[in-house]
Amino acid sequence: MNTHFGRLLVNNDDRIAPGSGFDTHGHRDMEIITWVLSGSLVHQDSEGHSGIIYPGLAQRMSAGSGILHSERNDGWRDGSIQHSDPPTEPVHLVQMWVVPDSTGGDPGYDQREIEHGELENRFAVVAGGLRAHADRAAIRIRNDTSALLAARLQPGRSVQLPDAPYLHLYVPVGSVDLEGCGELSTGDAARLTATGGRRVTAGTDCTDGAEILVWEMHAGMTMLDVRGH
Numbered sequence: 682m683n684t685h686f687g688r689l690l691v692n693n694d695d696r697i698a699p700g701s702g703f704d705t706h707g708h709r710d711m712e713i714i715t716w717v718l719s720g721s722l723v724h725q726d727s728e729g730h731s732g733i734i735y736p737g738l739a740q741r742m743s744a745g746s747g748i749l750h751s752e753r754n755d756g757w758r759d760g761s762i763q764h765s766d767p768p769t770e771p772v773h774l775v776q777m778w779v780v781p782d783s784t785g786g787d788p789g790y791d792q793r794e795i796e797h798g799e800l801e802n803r804f805a806v807v808a809g810g811l812r813a814h815a816d817r818a819a820i821r822i823r824n825d826t827s828a829l830l831a832a833r834l835q836p837g838r839s840v841q842l843p844d845a846p847y848l849h850l851y852v853p854v855g856s857v858d859l860e861g862c863g864e865l866s867t868g869d870a871a872r873l874t875a876t877g878g879r880r881v882t883a884g885t886d887c888t889d890g891a892e893i894l895v896w897e898m899h900a901g902m903t904m905l906d907v908r909g910h
Contacts, residue, residue: 685902686847686849686872686902687827687846687847687848687849687896687898687900687901687902688779688780688824688826688827688847688896688898688900688901688902689777689778689779689827689849689896689898690711690778690779690780690902691776691777691778692775692777692849692851692870693775693776693777694773694774694775694851694853694868695773695774695775695776696771696772696773697720697722697752697753697754697771697772697774698754698771699754699755699767699768699769699770699771700753700754700755700767701753701754701755702722702723702751702752702753702754702755703751703752703753704751704753705749705750705751706749706750706751707747707748707749707750708742708744708747708748708750709744709745709746709747709748710744710745710746710780710781710784710785711743711744711778711779711780711781712741712742712743712744712778712779712780712781712822712823712824713741713742713743713744713776713777713778713779714739714740714741714776714777714778714779714807714808714820714822714829715734715739715740715741715742715752715774715775715776715777716739716740716774716775716776716777716807716829716831716894717734717735717736717738717772717773717774718736718773718774718775718853718854718892719736719770719771719772719773720735720754720768720770720771720772720773720774721733721734721735721754721768721772722734722735722752722753722754722772722774723751723752723753723754723755724740724742724750724751724752725750725751726742726748726749726750726751726788726790727748727749727750727788728748728788728790730742730790732792734774734792737794737795737796737797737800738792738793738794738795739792739793739794739795739807739808739819739820740790740791740792740820741789741790741791741792741808741820741821741822742788742789742790743781743786743788743789743790743822743823744788745785745786745787745788745789746784746785746786746787746788747788748788754768754771754772755767755768773853775851775853775894777829777894777896779822779824779827779896780824780902781822781823781824782810782823782824782825782826783823786823789823791820791821792820793819793820795807795819795831797833800831800832800833801832801833801835802832802833802834802835802838802840803832803840804830804831804832804840804843804895805817805819805830805831805832806818806819806828806829806830807819807820807829807830807831807894808820808821808822808828808829809821809822809824809827809828809829809897810822810823810824810825810826810827810828811825811826811827811828811897811899812825814828826898826899826900827896827897827898827899827900828896828897829894829895829896829897830843830894830895830896830897831892831893831894831895832881832892832893832895833890833891833892834855834857834881834882834883834890834891834892834893835883835890836883836884836885836886836887836888836890837882837883837885838882838883838890839880839881839882839883840880840881840893841878841879841880841881842873842876842877842878842879842880842881842895843877843895843897844876844877844878845877845897845898845899846874846875846898846899846900846901847872847873847874847896847898847899847900847901848871848872848873848874848876848877848895848896848897848898849870849871849872849873849895849896849898850865850870850871850872850873850881850893850894850895851869851870851893851894851895852865852866852867852868852869852870852891852892852893853867853868853892853893853894854867854889854891854892855867855883855884855887855889855890855891855892856883856884856886856887856891857881857882857883857884857891857893858881858882858884859871859879859881860879860880860881860882861879862879864884881893
């Protein structure tokens with residue numbers, strides 16, 4: 682778990698066994714983005730949203746004044762109706778919590794599919810509220826100072842980090858070399874302040890390359906931001 686940096690409150694890397702997951706629980710005043718790397722995750726919430734999240738499908742849940750939800754590596758059920766078969770493989774996901782610009786408001790939900798070509802050896806804007814990314818963000822979040830970027834790098838290929846007061850780089854798959862810092866392996870993170878322009882290069886020792894998640898943040902967090910989420 683990586684916590685409390687810039688506007689990013691939580692960065693959780695989870696692996697959930699078949700038939701397991703997080704039973705119904707509540708959140709408030711938080712933007713929650715889920716990115717699945719392998720397998721699939723069933724989401725259901727108190728606002729009537731339900732569905733299956735899989736690799737390439739970004740999901741955002743705005744907790745607003747309060748929402749209840751569950752997330753399970755299970756078959757999707759609607760009451761007594763079974764919509765999909767129970768899975769046999771674990772699901773690997775990264776879930777990130779970002780502080781919204783204001784408290785309260787109605788809960789919200791969105792999900793968008795991002796084509797593999799948009800991620801291959803370049804950054805795609807998975808979610809964000811930055812004006813600079815207004816035409817690129819797949820999902821809009823209630824935070825106008827932050828954006829989540831993702832890239833899938835083939836071995837030896839690289840991308841350049843954006844300029845921002847706060848950058849959070851996470852490597853959920855593979856290994857990379859961060860210019861000026863060295864190697865980051867699977868599960869490693871780097872927190873950069875007042876820097877940008879560094880190159881991130883996928884290692885050549887992994888035939889499948891690497892996947893990276895980067896939060897570009899133009900504001901930090903105050904104690905008032907750490908609310909009951």
